[in-house]
Amino acid sequence: MPKIKPVNIGLIGAGRIGSFHGETVARRLVDAELVSIADPAPGAAAKLADKLGVDASYTDVAELLSHPGLDAVIIATPARFHTNVLVQAAEAGKAIFCEKPMALTLEDADRAIDAARSAGVPLQIGFNRRWDQAFAEGRAAIDDGKIGAPQLIRSLTRDPGPFGADPDKIPLWTIFYETLIHDFDMLLWLNPGAKPVEVFAMAEALVRPDAREKGFIDTAVVNIRFDNGSIAVAEANFCALYGYDIRGEVFGSDGMVTMGDVRRSSMTLFDKDGVSNDTWRRDTDHFVHGYTAQLASFFNAVRDGELMDGPTGSDARNALAIALACIESISRRRPVAIL
Amino acid sequence: MPKIKPVNIGLIGAGRIGSFHGETVARRLVDAELVSIADPAPGAAAKLADKLGVDASYTDVAELLSHPGLDAVIIATPARFHTNVLVQAAEAGKAIFCEKPMALTLEDADRAIDAARSAGVPLQIGFNRRWDQAFAEGRAAIDDGKIGAPQLIRSLTRDPGPFGADPDKIPLWTIFYETLIHDFDMLLWLNPGAKPVEVFAMAEALVRPDAREKGFIDTAVVNIRFDNGSIAVAEANFCALYGYDIRGEVFGSDGMVTMGDVRRSSMTLFDKDGVSNDTWRRDTDHFVHGYTAQLASFFNAVRDGELMDGPTGSDARNALAIALACIESISRRRPVAIL
Amino acid sequence: MPKIKPVNIGLIGAGRIGSFHGETVARRLVDAELVSIADPAPGAAAKLADKLGVDASYTDVAELLSHPGLDAVIIATPARFHTNVLVQAAEAGKAIFCEKPMALTLEDADRAIDAARSAGVPLQIGFNRRWDQAFAEGRAAIDDGKIGAPQLIRSLTRDPGPFGADPDKIPLWTIFYETLIHDFDMLLWLNPGAKPVEVFAMAEALVRPDAREKGFIDTAVVNIRFDNGSIAVAEANFCALYGYDIRGEVFGSDGMVTMGDVRRSSMTLFDKDGVSNDTWRRDTDHFVHGYTAQLASFFNAVRDGELMDGPTGSDARNALAIALACIESISRRRPVAIL
């Protein structure tokens, strides 16, 4: 068998999650090569490139896209730039892995989907939970009919404080666009074939009550009614002192699956204070295997021309539609229909 | 020390839960004596009395109330009779343990509270979860400040099918009046001092979709906003194939407590199919200790003239107000304010 | 149905465990009445009798045995008196519940068994773990063939420090006679039909190394080979800072059962330090239901003339034989055959 040809990757965005994706490509995956990094912040791309042993760095996306031999890009810019960069990469003929959210409006979502389709390039969205061992097994159990028809579904994200609670640095609706978007994708993915029809959201600024007047939200509960009658709850908060907490639960006519555990390992300490376990503190620690597997899956598809089995632009649009309905529901203080 | 004087108990209602309470008094509690049973169904009280070794049985509540030496009554009739029986017992000067819901309207709730107050008799409501070891420890942790200020709260009831899914035998709104009323009490009790200000409910007939046209509901999700900014979710379903599932979760500014586990014991089986535990199947099996402890607490209060620490008529009214708001929210398909 | 006739109980021994049994009879069990208490220590029986509302107290066992109407006795004296008191009670025709160990020599064990048999009185030994929910379910799973033939078996006792680590107050071999005797009974009971054939023990004074020269032992590991080829390990220690820890494990040709959990309830705390549970601290807290159920079972047998299903004098003798073999194995530093 001939050796596998590596996929050549360009990384766009050298911030926290971009750096992590860069490390995944450079350090945790064979058969993929990180060949260039772009970030408009002076020196950011160069610094990360140096750390990861990558030769080329740019401050301009267009330059990165014309880097010779580039097969695919990872888009990890701030969310508001995702769509434009995605369209630019599609027009350059590159396969695209784009962090969530793919877009902030349905128009932009359609524009992104159209650009990828017109260019004939693969497009995968960074809904990494689908590759987590527990969530993947939960979906498989549902597909195997082990819990019957889903009736009550829950997905939650509780993020430790340091990441997201600074209202001056992050957009007002981040909890829906960037955090709960994961949960919306999970709720759709764990309820195969069902369509959301109605959304109701309650939200507050409890972590940073001083930011309430600016409209900043750090705590939210969302109800979603689906066309198969099932009802889902998504929930998020920006200050989980005990660490990164991601759970899912699907209750059906024949049983239930639950997924997610904050415990860092099976190592359990028993002492005068009782029984205890350490917990994962960051998303990238907790889900390192899922983050790695989603890129491996994407790279396989790019290299082998396989069909993508990852989340598509259409999946991104469906999750976004729920996020937008949440924002409307908050504003109007009532349930909102999804068309 | 002189021997403890037993409390003489009359049981009103010899159905499923009444029989269980009768057994608790006769078989699981010392210092209390079941001396009479009343049920209008011909032979029902007599049959239970015979089984439990009780001498007196009646088909009429008034007769039971005039049974000599009676200290207290347990009201376990169908819910729609609770208030009238309660008022009657109060006027007869008996201490009262009343199953939930104490009333189906706020007017009746006030009438019940007034009757007990005027008569100067103790009144305790059957919110047995407060005595479950795990829930009691959870409340204690909250009182001790271990999780800071509550922000996100969850309480759920998933009942196995046999009990509650027959739309021809149970009232339309039972899921709110009789099932979720437990969860509403828990959400209030686990959020000390907070007042509910807004309620939104989604509900469906998923277990018995054929009963949907009658308005029967077997699945519901309720959101409650409190005046301290915290948001709660209550959830119920009438067909949990894996057994009786009661859980609570309170997430706060400094941490979280979770309560409830369906596993019947720590006995765990490992075999070719994996790892497994048996589960509790009925409320009365799962919570036998809580059911017993709530009556023991009530009897102590009756005998020793202690202050009640159990749920009061006022607690019953507060939970009922949420149930009524749910029904209104379902009907109007929008959030409803609680005054 | 006529009311159940209570069994009249005499308690012999008003120490820690005697007081606990007295409370169980007086406070946790209907259908049994604690009518008299004896303890040679001046005032001990009277003090407990006053606390529990019992009319009669004695410093002499013979007086207690002649208390009118006495049906049964609970023997909870120091272990070295068990056999003589048991024989005395048998000769008085009383049904006997005797704490472990029933005897400290095989000769005394035979004498006790003979006395009960000659007198025709029921005799049950205080191996309370058989009534613990988890252990009972484990035995049932084994009887149902769910794990096939037992091959590797484990039973352990780890006792918190305050109770047992004072070498000046407790006999040298207590860890075998009084602590591991529970585990030996479990290993025999969880391996139905098998006979122990060889025993090897290792032991140390680790909790109180200063007491080593007196021969005091606080830590021990025991291996037992059975005639069906299975191998068992029993383990004990006198200073478990995290609380009372009792576990069992039976691995067989088709699977495994495990039993025992130190967690006090399902209430779980998540905070900046991780995930934690409180633990049970004392045997009588951890196993309150098993302690109660064993007496209820004994009283039922006494009252209704049913066959005893509890541990018999013969079971006590079998466990004792292993304890004696351990002491010989320690002394000779080699494995010892059991005949």
Add this chain to the structure above:
Amino acid sequence: MPKIKPVNIGLIGAGRIGSFHGETVARRLVDAELVSIADPAPGAAAKLADKLGVDASYTDVAELLSHPGLDAVIIATPARFHTNVLVQAAEAGKAIFCEKPMALTLEDADRAIDAARSAGVPLQIGFNRRWDQAFAEGRAAIDDGKIGAPQLIRSLTRDPGPFGADPDKIPLWTIFYETLIHDFDMLLWLNPGAKPVEVFAMAEALVRPDAREKGFIDTAVVNIRFDNGSIAVAEANFCALYGYDIRGEVFGSDGMVTMGDVRRSSMTLFDKDGVSNDTWRRDTDHFVHGYTAQLASFFNAVRDGELMDGPTGSDARNALAIALACIESISRRRPVAIL
């Protein structure tokens, strides 16, 4: 920063575990390159080389050792060849990763250690459990003093049937040399600084009783006494129907740590049969991360000239000494001193 220079690896042995190590190098690790494979079985090396995209394959170890540019070898031959191959590789100046057991006699162990020392090459032994997340955290907790002084220690291996229960294919004492050797290393590693002084073993053929007369053993329990007074139990069996089960437990003066869980993930199924989890079935599935991490650590040491922190030849000798004492204890049916 310049790119990291890959370590060039030769794999010796293309059987089950050799193939797995080969896949780890080729598929799961960057910065290492599998450049050649040797196996005396005709075609075995070539077949694996083809599958993994490796260019060179040999049937002779000497040829592999002279492959140009080779930095290190992984020795995964049958155990009885380990020492000779190790010495040969050392003499060729290659860094060595050797599967357990490094040797089958203390003389061979010394010969291996001397060869590596003389050649000045790194030598790491395949005690992969040290890199498992839970075991590594357990050791860290012990080092941090969280459980005080170790008193009772347990390590167990229960292997699913298909791998090890064929007495015609595997050596008689495999359970000690190849299986429990892992547990002996764990017991030494989790009891830092302590030396074993006495060993007692009980063993049986329970999985394959028909092979008992050949001396084949598939079930064993080993007791070890250490010079700090602590007592350890190691336990193994060759037919765990529920999957690969590796656990550790260290009980000390201030607490306890436990490590190991057979559950495959946090995905939990609740259905009419109760609560259940799937389990890991093979060692290489269960411990894939530990297997990968041990090689990554070895390769880092080779490439960067760092000190090895992995298990050394001396560690292998210490574990072997216990295995040899077990065999002697079985033969003599008594405890055996370790000098």
